[in-house]
Amino acid sequence: MKMSRVLKRIVKMLKTIFFHGKGKRKNKIQKMFELMDEAYVKMKENNKYLKIIGPNRNSYAKTDYDATFMHLKDDHRQNSQLKPAYNMQIAVADEFIVTTDVFQDRADFVTFIPLIEKHVDLYNQYPLNPVADAGYGSYHTYTYCKTYGMNIAMKFGMYKQKRSKKYKKNLFHKDNYEVNERNNPVCPNGVEFIYKYTRKNKNSKFGSESKIYKSTGCSGCMLSESCGNKSGNDKRISFNEQLDEYQKEAIEFLDTEEGINMRMQGLFK
Numbered sequence: 001m002k003m004s005r006v007l008k009r010i011v012k013m014l015k016t017i018f019f020h021g022k023g024k025r026k027n028k029i030q031k032m033f034e035l036m037d038e039a040y041v042k043m044k045e046n047n048k049y050l051k052i053i054g055p056n057r058n059s060y061a062k063t064d065y066d067a068t069f070m071h072l073k074d075d076h077r078q079n080s081q082l083k084p085a086y087n088m089q090i091a092v093a094d095e096f097i098v099t100t101d102v103f104q105d106r107a108d109f110v111t112f113i114p115l116i117e118k119h120v121d122l123y124n125q126y127p128l129n130p131v132a133d134a135g136y137g138s139y140h141t142y143t144y145c146k147t148y149g150m151n152i153a154m155k156f157g158m159y160k161q162k163r164s165k166k167y168k169k170n171l172f173h174k175d176n177y178e179v180n181e182r183n184n185p186v187c188p189n190g191v192e193f194i195y196k197y198t199r200k201n202k203n204s205k206f207g208s209e210s211k212i213y214k215s216t217g218c219s220g221c222m223l224s225e226s227c228g229n230k231s232g233n234d235k236r237i238s239f240n241e242q243l244d245e246y247q248k249e250a251i252e253f254l255d256t257e258e259g260i261n262m263r264m265q266g267l268f269k
Contacts, residue, residue, distance in 0.1 A: 060084075067086060068087075069083065070084075072085060086104065087102070087103040087108070089103065091127075099119040107135075116144070126150055127150060129150070130145065130153055131262045132153070132154040136155075137156030139206065142246035153254065154250065163255075172188060185239075210239060211241065213236065215234040
């Protein structure tokens with residue numbers, strides 16, 4: 001806006017004549033002025049859109065400003081469905097709907113805490129076992145559950161894989177690396193990984209962080225194909241130790257007789 005006012009003063013001071021129509025050559029000042037004017041109009045338009053969207057979304061529907069574009073289930077022709085929609089969450093206990101809420105966010109794990117908070121407002125207590133599928137399992141939700149005395153009863157993205165024999169026998173997966181006397185991971189070829197730094201997740205309300213380790217020498221390794229390190233560069237691996245503990249706790253709880261029964265019935269209590 002300031003630049004536009006400056007250009008207007010320059011135009012007035014130089015008595016510049018603006019040309020329009022075919023066969024008219026625009027001078028540099030007119031081109032700059034029109035470019036700034038277009039940018040200003042576009043900026044006002046974008047600010048309007050951003051105000052409608054708010055801080056937690058990246059899209060909205062022109063026919064319904066509160067709706068967010070989401071990938072829905074494919075139709076009968078297997079066409080991907082990207083349509084304006086809402087994320088409705090329902091908590092069920094003993095086949096009764098106990099809590100419901102509607103969200104604009106597409107990610108289920110983001111809706112978990114607000115839904116629990118609404119449940120607490122309604123019943124003045126936290127559920128002991130908030131059973132949910134893998135879409136809800138995250139460091140954020142797990143830490144929240146531990147903070148307020150709830151069991152970690154939600155699966156996570158790698159829940160099925162981490163329980164499989166194939167995963168546990170895969171010596172090339174970082175989770176199955178041996179640890180030496182210096183508490184550093186060692187790959188199947190005997191190469192040690194040295195701690196380099198800790199990376200903090202700035203978007204995490206509960207302070208999630210990962211430790212980054214770097215290989216002491218991957219060049220010329222005969223096992224690079226099995227390891228997945230085709231580049232031959234020194235490999236880096238990361239560990240979120242707290243999240244790993246949460247996931248182990250989730251597996252242990254959900255594999256108990258009580259946990260299996262809860263998963264079958266979809267209990268939330």
